[in-house]
Amino acid sequence: MNGRELNGKVALVTGGSRGIGLAISESLASAGCRVAIVARNGQRASEAAEALPGEGHAGFGCDVADSGAVQQMTTEVEAAVGPVDILVNNAGITRDNILIRMKDEEFDEVIATNLKGAFNLTRAVARGMMKRRDGAILNITSVVGLTGNAGQANYAASKAGMVGLTKSVAKELAGRGVRCNAIAPGFIRTDMTDELSDSQVEALKGIIPMGALGEPADISGVARFLVGPFARYITGQVLAVDGGMVM
Ligand code: NAP
Numbered sequence: 001m002n003g004r005e006l007n008g009k010v011a012l013v014t015g016g017s018r019g020i021g022l023a024i025s026e027s028l029a030s031a032g033c034r035v036a037i038v039a040r041n042g043q044r045a046s047e048a049a050e051a052l053p054g055e056g057h058a059g060f061g062c063d064v065a066d067s068g069a070v071q072q073m074t075t076e077v078e079a080a081v082g083p084v085d086i087l088v089n090n091a092g093i094t095r096d097n098i099l100i101r102m103k104d105e106e107f108d109e110v111i112a113t114n115l116k117g118a119f120n121l122t123r124a125v126a127r128g129m130m131k132r133r134d135g136a137i138l139n140i141t142s143v144v145g146l147t148g149n150a151g152q153a154n155y156a157a158s159k160a161g162m163v164g165l166t167k168s169v170a171k172e173l174a175g176r177g178v179r180c181n182a183i184a185p186g187f188i189r190t191d192m193t194d195e196l197s198d199s200q201v202e203a204l205k206g207i208i209p210m211g212a213l214g215e216p217a218d219i220s221g222v223a224r225f226l227v228g229p230f231a232r233y234i235t236g237q238v239l240a241v242d243g244g245m246v247m
Pocket of ligand 1: 014015016017018019020021038039040041042044062063064065090091092093113140141142143184185186187188189190191192193
């Protein structure tokens with residue numbers, strides 16, 4: 001994909017200021033999109049947007065867990081960048097703990113950001129996409145949502161919830177020309193996985209058939225494919241991008 005198959009499209013990427021979301025924003029900008037980057041830290045979102053290739057990008061500060069703020073931010077994005085053709089629900093957090101020690105706040109915060117956040121954004125842009133009979137939504141879930149993980153009951157539940165959300169949205173909007181898919185990344189080198197110790201990384205390599213952690217670019221190319229015209233007949237799918245961890 002060396003062309004600009006997404007020329008003139010507007011993409012909104014949550015959590016686009018760092019890590020996987022930044023790589024996806026760069027990839028969509030290279031494909032011709034104007035990109036709205038959303039993160040809690042609006043200044044970092046704006047700096048990331050300014051550094052993207054091409055013109056017309058912008059950054060926005062918003063907590064995706066706050067449905068009122070999401071509604072207002074989406075209106076600002078549509079006024080400043082244009083109606084949203086592509087939504088990437090990528091913003092996500094972890095608050096790991098073993099189940100019996102997990103606090104209400106740790107469970108609620110992760111569900112509110114990862115799952116409710118994706119719902120908030122999807123609801124805010126779906127009406128416009130349906131009216132225009134064109135749109136692509138991509139949810140960044142996790143292999144942990146497919147397999148579960150000790151110490152991540154909150155995170156795994158939020159990511160499994162995103163799988164149900166993806167398939168329900170896909171079924172509801174398919175007849176209106178709007179597709180919805182998900183990527184389930186394995187372990188990818190970002191701030192999120194920087195917290196892992198060297199011994200944890202070595203242990204992980206042992207359970208990854210390809211023997212290495214992935215890079216954000218391993219996800220962003222697949223994201224570009226799934227939201228673009230080469231995937232026009234694909235909806236409701238969850239694609240694991242994980243070096244073979246989940247087969
Ligand atoms: P990261 O480096 O920690 O970046 C997270 C991004 O989300 C940042 O831009 C952050 O910006 C934004 N964010 C967090 N909470 C937010 C909120 N409430 N509202 C708006 N923006 C918010 O994470 P990453 O590793 O790139 O992960 C990206 C996604 O991939 C997440 O959904 C994660 O669960 C998923 N994933 C990652 C891995 C991995 O190995 N890295 C594996 C599987 C799935 P602010 O802090 O400024 O808000």
